[in-house]
Amino acid sequence: QKEVEQNSGPLSVPEGAIASLNCTYSDRGSQSFFWYRQYSGKSPELIMFIYSNGDKEDGRFTAQLNKASQYVSLLIRDSQPSDSATYLCAVNMLSGGFKTIFGAGTRLFVKA
């Protein structure tokens, strides 16, 4: 089992719709979770982080965390074509020493 798993997609949604991106992780002791956006040929940029169970909202983005299910998601409301990118889920893990492990990323296409 991969340490951080994401559906590679592509996920295609129409402009204005809600895009839902999902991620599961293997280390039950993980405490902090991040969503990054990466445009082609560029390095990742942080969108949101979440530490506690439940929802965290920031503008059009909502991160959801369920530690019991080892599941974290990102919702993008009112999706825009400029949101088209690869979204990386990242988890800070303690096992083997503190490090950040990334999922393979989900490619999102927002159709105008």
Next chain:
Amino acid sequence: GAVVSQHPSWVICKSGTSVKIECRSLDFQATTMFWYRQFPKQSLMLMATSNEGSKATYEQGVEKDKFLINHASLTLSTLTVTSAHPEDSSFYICSAPRTSGFNNEQFFGPGTRLTVL
């Protein structure tokens, strides 16, 4: 947000030569920096953790003698790809956590695209 720079942004070299990539934290100190490699359409793969004042920690499968890491100061880490070969061609990205502790986000450099001919 915090700023991390990398230099060069791209480099083309001949097979067998060595290439050095610099990673700098511009407005904060980083006792730890991370080096990632990303092949086309693949995810970031952690190569090693760079530790200021001590040896780097390499991930399984990464050759420490091929990928030399030096964390010379609290704001600078370098990755040297020695005797580069075409299969080393990739996008190399460094990152640094701005604060110590477990709950901290990574700030990424813009990446270095290496092409080995």
